Amino acid sequence: METTHRVFVGDSRDLSAVDDESVELVVTSPPYPMIEMWDDLFTELDPAVGDALANGDGRAAFDAMHAQLERVWDELERVLVDGGIACINVGDATRSIDGSFRVYQNHARVLEAFEERGFEPLPDVLWRKPANSAAKFMGSGMIPPNAYVTLEHEYILVFRKGAESRAFEPKADRRYEAAYFWEERNQWFTDVWTDVTGELQSIETTDDELRERSAAYPLEIPYRLLCMYSAYGDTVLDPFWGTGTTTLAAMCAGRNSVGSELEDAFLEVFDDGVDEIPALSRSVGRARLERHREFVERRREDGEGFEYEADYYETPVVTGMERGIRLREVRDIERIVDGYRIEHAPLALE
Numbered sequence: 001m002e003t004t005h006r007v008f009v010g011d012s013r014d015l016s017a018v019d020d021e022s023v024e025l026v027v028t029s030p031p032y033p034m035i036e037m038w039d040d041l042f043t044e045l046d047p048a049v050g051d052a053l054a055n056g057d058g059r060a061a062f063d064a065m066h067a068q069l070e071r072v073w074d075e076l077e078r079v080l081v082d083g084g085i086a087c088i089n090v091g092d093a094t095r096s097i098d099g100s101f102r103v104y105q106n107h108a109r110v111l112e113a114f115e116e117r118g119f120e121p122l123p124d125v126l127w128r129k130p131a132n133s134a135a136k137f138m139g140s141g142m143i144p145p146n147a148y149v150t151l152e153h154e155y156i157l158v159f160r161k162g163a164e165s166r167a168f169e170p171k172a173d174r175r176y177e178a179a180y181f182w183e184e185r186n187q188w189f190t191d192v193w194t195d196v197t198g199e200l201q202s203i204e205t206t207d208d209e210l211r212e213r214s215a216a217y218p219l220e221i222p223y224r225l226l227c228m229y230s231a232y233g234d235t236v237l238d239p240f241w242g243t244g245t246t247t248l249a250a251m252c253a254g255r256n257s258v259g260s261e262l263e264d265a266f267l268e269v270f271d272d273g274v275d276e277i278p279a280l281s282r283s284v285g286r287a288r289l290e291r292h293r294e295f296v297e298r299r300r301e302d303g304e305g306f307e308y309e310a311d312y313y314e315t316p317v318v319t320g321m322e323r324g325i326r327l328r329e330v331r332d333i334e335r336i337v338d339g340y341r342i343e344h345a346p347l348a349l350e
C-alpha cells in the first residue's frame with residue numbers, strides 16, 4: 001500500500017493547492033487567539049489586530065483574530081467531502097488587557113463559526129495533560145472571591161460536513177482493516193482524555209526550541225483522531241501544519257496527508273527527521289498490539305472469555321468487527337515534489 005504526503009509553505013487562508021472535496025478528515029490546531037505568543041502572527045495576517053491590542057481593546061482584537069481563522073474554515077468547507085470530519089484542537093485564553101482580566105472563549109467562537117458554515121457539531125473531547133502541581137495556583141491567594149481557576153484543558157471540537165455520514169461499499173477492506181480494538185474504542189471515545197501522556201515520542205531529531213515555538217500537540221492526539229475518524233486510503237489535511245505532527249501520525253496510521261504552513265523552517269526540521277519514521281511507525285503499531293495483549297490477560301484474569309480470534313494476529317478479540325484489524329508500518333520513504341511517497345507494509349511483529 002502506498003500513501004502520499006504533501007506539504008506546502010503557504011497561507012491557508014488560500015488553500016487553492018488543495019482540490020475541492022478531496023479531503024476526508026481535517027485534524028488541526030490553529031494559533032489560539034489572545035494567547036500572547038501568537039499576537040505577532042495575527043498582526044501580520046491583519047494589522048487591525050495589533051491596533052486593537054495597542055488600543056487596549058481586547059474584544060476587537062479577539063474578533064479580528066477569529067476573522068483570520070474563519071477564512072481558513074471557509075477553505076475547509078470547500079475541500080472536505082460530504083460527511084467528512086473536521087477535528088479542531090483549541091484552548092481558551094485568559095488575559096488581562098488594560099487591567100481587566102477575562103477569559104476569551106476560543107472554543108465557543110470556533111463552534112459558532114463552523115455552525116455558520118453548515119457543519120454539524122458532534123460530541124467533542126476535552127483533554128488535559130496529567131500534571132498536578134500546587135505551584136500552578138501561586139498568586140491566586142487563599143482569600144475569596146477574586147481568584148480564578150487555572151485553565152488546563154483543551155478542546156477537540158468535532159464537526160461533520162453536512163447532514164449525512166460517509167457511505168462505504170459493503171465490507172470494504174480499507175475500513176475493516178482500519179478497525180480499532182474494543183478496549184481502544186472504550187478509551188478513545190470517552191469525552192475526557194486524561195491519558196494523553198506524550199509517551200508516543202515524536203521523531204527524535206525534532207528541534208525542541210522550534211517545537212515549543214509551534215506549540216506542537218502530542219503525536220497521540222492526531223494519531224487517535226485519525227484512527228477514530230478515517231479509513232485506509234483517506235486523506236487528512238492540517239492547514240496549521242506546524243512541525244508536521246498530523247502528517248507524522250498519518251504516516252504511522254497509513255493514511256494520506258496534506259498540510260500547509262507559513263514558516264518554511266518547520267518543513268526543514270521535519271525533513272531532517274524522516275529517517276526515524278519507519279522505526280517510529282513500527283513502535284506505534286507494536287505498542288498497540290502489546291496493550292491489547294495486556295488487556296486480554298486482564299480480561300482472562302477477571303474470568304471473562306472471548307468469542308472471536310483476530311484474522312491477522314494470534315490474539316482473541318471481543319467483537320466480530322475487530323477481526324479484520326491489520327496494522328501497517330512504514331517500509332520506505334521517497335521524497336517527491338512537495339512531500340513524500342510512502343510504501344507501507346503489514347506491521348512486522350518481530
Ligand SMILES: C[S@@+](CC[C@H](N)C(=O)[O-])C[C@H]1O[C@@H](n2cnc3c(N)ncnc32)[C@H](O)[C@@H]1O
Nearest residue numbers: 011012030031214216217240242243245261262
Ligand atoms: C498551534 S501551531 C500548530 C502545531 C502543530 N499541530 C504541531 O503539532 O506542530 C499553529 C501553526 O499554524 C501556523 N499558521 C498560522 N496561521 C497560518 C496560516 N494562515 N496559514 C498557514 N499556517 C499558519 C503557525 O505558523 C503555526 O506553526
